[in-house]
Amino acid sequence: MSQMIPAERSVRVNLGDRSYDILIGPGLIAEAGREIAARLKGRRVAVITDENVAPRYLETLMASLAQSGIEAVSLVLPAGEKTKSFDCLIPVCDAILGARIERNDAVIALGGGVIGDLTGFAAGIVRRGSRFIQIPTSLLAQVDSSVGGKTGINSPHGKNLIGVFHQPDLVLADTGVLDTLSQREFRAGYAEVAKYGLIDKPEFFHWLEQNWQAVFAGGGARIEAIAVSCQAKADVVAADERENGLRALLNLGHTFGHALEAATEYDSHRLVHGEGVAVGMVLAYEFSARMNLASPDDARRVEAHLRAVGLPTRMADIPGMLPPAERLMEAIAQDKKVKGGKLTFILTRGIGHSFVADDVPASEVLSFLKEKHPQ
Amino acid sequence: MSQMIPAERSVRVNLGDRSYDILIGPGLIAEAGREIAARLKGRRVAVITDENVAPRYLETLMASLAQSGIEAVSLVLPAGEKTKSFDCLIPVCDAILGARIERNDAVIALGGGVIGDLTGFAAGIVRRGSRFIQIPTSLLAQVDSSVGGKTGINSPHGKNLIGVFHQPDLVLADTGVLDTLSQREFRAGYAEVAKYGLIDKPEFFHWLEQNWQAVFAGGGARIEAIAVSCQAKADVVAADERENGLRALLNLGHTFGHALEAATEYDSHRLVHGEGVAVGMVLAYEFSARMNLASPDDARRVEAHLRAVGLPTRMADIPGMLPPAERLMEAIAQDKKVKGGKLTFILTRGIGHSFVADDVPASEVLSFLKEKHPQ
Numbered sequence: 001m002s003q004m005i006p007a008e009r010s011v012r013v014n015l016g017d018r019s020y021d022i023l024i025g026p027g028l029i030a031e032a033g034r035e036i037a038a039r040l041k042g043r044r045v046a047v048i049t050d051e052n053v054a055p056r057y058l059e060t061l062m063a064s065l066a067q068s069g070i071e072a073v074s075l076v077l078p079a080g081e082k083t084k085s086f087d088c089l090i091p092v093c094d095a096i097l098g099a100r101i102e103r104n105d106a107v108i109a110l111g112g113g114v115i116g117d118l119t120g121f122a123a124g125i126v127r128r129g130s131r132f133i134q135i136p137t138s139l140l141a142q143v144d145s146s147v148g149g150k151t152g153i154n155s156p157h158g159k160n161l162i163g164v165f166h167q168p169d170l171v172l173a174d175t176g177v178l179d180t181l182s183q184r185e186f187r188a189g190y191a192e193v194a195k196y197g198l199i200d201k202p203e204f205f206h207w208l209e210q211n212w213q214a215v216f217a218g219g220g221a222r223i224e225a226i227a228v229s230c231q232a233k234a235d236v237v238a239a240d241e242r243e244n245g246l247r248a249l250l251n252l253g254h255t256f257g258h259a260l261e262a263a264t265e266y267d268s269h270r271l272v273h274g275e276g277v278a279v280g281m282v283l284a285y286e287f288s289a290r291m292n293l294a295s296p297d298d299a300r301r302v303e304a305h306l307r308a309v310g311l312p313t314r315m316a317d318i319p320g321m322l323p324p325a326e327r328l329m330e331a332i333a334q335d336k337k338v339k340g341g342k343l344t345f346i347l348t349r350g351i352g353h354s355f356v357a358d359d360v361p362a363s364e365v366l367s368f369l370k371e372k373h374p375q
Numbered sequence: 376m377s378q379m380i381p382a383e384r385s386v387r388v389n390l391g392d393r394s395y396d397i398l399i400g401p402g403l404i405a406e407a408g409r410e411i412a413a414r415l416k417g418r419r420v421a422v423i424t425d426e427n428v429a430p431r432y433l434e435t436l437m438a439s440l441a442q443s444g445i446e447a448v449s450l451v452l453p454a455g456e457k458t459k460s461f462d463c464l465i466p467v468c469d470a471i472l473g474a475r476i477e478r479n480d481a482v483i484a485l486g487g488g489v490i491g492d493l494t495g496f497a498a499g500i501v502r503r504g505s506r507f508i509q510i511p512t513s514l515l516a517q518v519d520s521s522v523g524g525k526t527g528i529n530s531p532h533g534k535n536l537i538g539v540f541h542q543p544d545l546v547l548a549d550t551g552v553l554d555t556l557s558q559r560e561f562r563a564g565y566a567e568v569a570k571y572g573l574i575d576k577p578e579f580f581h582w583l584e585q586n587w588q589a590v591f592a593g594g595g596a597r598i599e600a601i602a603v604s605c606q607a608k609a610d611v612v613a614a615d616e617r618e619n620g621l622r623a624l625l626n627l628g629h630t631f632g633h634a635l636e637a638a639t640e641y642d643s644h645r646l647v648h649g650e651g652v653a654v655g656m657v658l659a660y661e662f663s664a665r666m667n668l669a670s671p672d673d674a675r676r677v678e679a680h681l682r683a684v685g686l687p688t689r690m691a692d693i694p695g696m697l698p699p700a701e702r703l704m705e706a707i708a709q710d711k712k713v714k715g716g717k718l719t720f721i722l723t724r725g726i727g728h729s730f731v732a733d734d735v736p737a738s739e740v741l742s743f744l745k746e747k748h749p750q
């Protein structure tokens with residue numbers, strides 16, 4: 001990791017004529033008008049945000065847009081996962097069309113992953129695809145959901161089941177706004193940052209072990225951690241835009257994590273996504289050790305770091321009762337589909353050496369879960 | 376045109392690894408199970424249809440699917456343009472997810488363009504894109520809407536404003552089912568058939584002038600006309616999937632047509648889409664003559680043919696009052712966007728010699744409309 005950390009960074013997502021920039025640094029919302037005007041032919045935007053973000057940052061954004069001669073309307077939605085629904089999608093589409101956003105204009109998402117996923121979906125379907133700008137305001141959105149073009153809403157049948165691939169034209173990650181994010185949400189996003197190290201960047205994980213307090217504090221180390229994370233995601237997305245292969249690595253910790261989210265009924269008081277991923281990554285490392293793929297020391301090292309930052313790392317850390325191992329296994333099987341008793345899983349040979357294993361015996365996973373979570 | 380007309384035809388839409396077949400012939404619904412089983416890895420489908428089509432053809436389709444070992448669920452929606460709405464999209468998505476349609480399974484649209492557009496959109500967004508089979512049952516759907524991947528619903532702000540490009544994996548055009556289509560709907564679809572001749576197939580238009588009664592009667596001539604139309608649309612779609620250029624030619628007659636649909640408030644008692652296109656094509660030919668691009672004889676020939684089949688060809692043929700020329704002009708400007716007083720229009724140099732003109736003076740269009748439609 002470089003010692004000289006610049007105040008602003010940029011990462012390019014290479015997707016041919018749909019390539020785009022991610023700008024990372026403090027104060028970017030106040031500069032949004034200039035950055036957008038420099039890239040957009042049109043002079044009209046619709047801004048979608050939520051009720052936590054709006055009082056803090058909407059005015060700054062609107063003023064910056066106005067200063068650059070960009071006409072903007074805004075729509076403020078309730079905060080929270082329930083907003084990723086048809087109920088909210090419909091007014092968002094209406095707002096975009098009502099603002100007469102056309103071919104050269106753009107739709108802007110100002111908020112966390114919920115606003116980004118919903119707004120990106122609306123941008124993807126209005127006029128069969130409209131320009132889209134992400135201004136992610138949570139750490140999770142800055143390092144994960146705003147990059148890569150996956151958009152969507154939830155269905156009564158499951159999370160993220162309805163959506164489209166629709167790449168943004170620009171991502172503005174204002175690292176300053178993370179100061180108002182709750183510690184818990186910041187930590188949850190941090191789990192995804194650590195994930196990039198654990199997938200294939202051992203030195204980055206090592207750097208995080210040394211520098212995580214500086215990342216939490218803000219400033220250069222935070223920018224650096226976000227830039228490395230965005231670069232990691234950008235590389236995977238450029239190589240596998242539609243998640244046919246490599247992109248699956250990004251699911252490290254997510255198979256267990258999703259099962260735990262389902263088991264806690266997506267109740268954010270008990271577990272938020274990043275927390276599930278933290279517990280899930282530890283489980284993935286432990287399971288890899290049990291399969292004699294990695295050393296148990298690596299699992300212990302992963303757990304020690306995540307625990308140090310304040311993340312849950314064991315099933316027992318999750319408040320309330322969890323269903324028995326068999327029920328968790330059912331959730332995993334639903335998420336992943338079992339073929340001939342075998343599962344696809346992201347496993348690891350050590351810190352930063354993860355891989356896609358597509359022949360994991362479901363029976364091994366079940367006995368592992370029973371061991372970890374005895375009734 | 377060939378004299379030996381086979382009982383079944385097929386047209387291939389060339390789109391690289393998303394290429395697909397259009398099969399055209401009588402009795403294809405009864406053979407759907409076999410055709411689908413031969414192409415689909417999965418063994419589960421969800422069939423979406425409407426209340427006019429279901430009592431006539433749903434049982435045949437379900438039986439054919441069952442015979443080929445394909446498990447199917449079905450959903451019957453109200454008929455009519457209002458079905459292209461979020462109100463119907465939501466239950467369609469629900470039905471698809473409830474049927475556990477996965478990567479190798481498929482969603483089937485059995486119906487006219489309304490069911491095709493709505494179902495294709497749902498297939499395009501469930502799991503960010505599911506396999507999709509079109510079984511178009513109206514002439515318009517067989518020769519136009521089922522081919523090319525444009526899907527979508529209407530918004531209070533306008534028609535087809537929300538949707539995605541999502542190509543089908545197979546189109547089964549059962550020409551036998553057109554026998555139960557109302558004469559009026561058949562004629563409306565026929566306007567789009569004639570359109571392909573008028574765009575760039577002068578001999579096809581000539582053939583239609585000779586053979587239209589056989590096309591209306593059914594049998595080989597009908598299959599031939601549908602196959603030529605599908606081939607024409609397939610060629611345009613392969614050359615310009617996302618409508619950036621050439622595909623605009625398919626809008627011959629549609630700029631005037633859409634303005635008339637808007638002027639009649641999409642009231643199908645007064646005007647259905649194909650009727651608007653018929654009047655619009657005559658207007659496009661007349662306007663081209665007025666601009667000294669084509670001979671007035673060509674406009675007269677187009678009108679004579681469309682009138683012979685029973686289509687409206689003049690604004691005065693539309694029942695009820697039309698708004699003044701100025702209001703029609705506003706609708707055109709909304710549809711097309713005026714740049715510096717200039718419009719993009721599909722004009723013609725004669726039968727089968729249409730082209731995209733992007734510098735048509737709006738003032739000329741207005742005085743032409745005033746002439747055609749004096750108050």
Ligand SMILES: NC(=O)c1ccc[n+]([C@@H]2O[C@H](COP(=O)([O-])OP(=O)(O)OC[C@H]3O[C@@H](n4cnc5c(N)ncnc54)[C@H](O)[C@@H]3O)[C@@H](O)[C@H]2O)c1
Pocket residue numbers: 050051052053056079080081084111112113114115117137138139140141144145146147148149150151160177178179180181182185273
């Ligand atoms: N599209 C993808 O590739 C992808 C990847 C990962 C996660 N996701 C999705 O992202 C969502 C989770 O994202 P999230 O964690 O950002 O959730 P979120 O959008 O709900 O944000 C978390 C909370 O923080 C608030 N908030 C956001 N920014 C703030 C700020 N700067 N100051 C104060 N409060 C702020 C929000 O109002 C919300 O209450 C999930 O729906 C998940 O499915 C998508």
Ligand SMILES: NC(=O)c1ccc[n+]([C@@H]2O[C@H](COP(=O)([O-])OP(=O)(O)OC[C@H]3O[C@@H](n4cnc5c(N)ncnc54)[C@H](O)[C@@H]3O)[C@@H](O)[C@H]2O)c1
Pocket residue numbers: 425426427428431454455456459486487488489490492512513514515516519520521522523524525526535552553554555556557560648
């Ligand atoms: N996607 C595209 O590229 C594209 C192109 C052109 C038109 N469209 C859309 O297509 C729609 C119009 O399509 P349409 O004209 O087929 O309308 P439609 O689907 O409403 O069908 C017309 C009527 O015929 C009935 N019907 C259909 N098949 C029948 C049969 N075999 N026997 C008896 N009744 C039958 C239907 O129930 C309906 O009442 C419009 O919404 C238009 O926007 C889409």
Ligand SMILES: [Zn+2]
Pocket residue numbers: 144192254273277
């Ligand atoms: Zn995640």
Ligand SMILES: [Zn+2]
Pocket residue numbers: 519567629648652
């Ligand atoms: Zn048409």
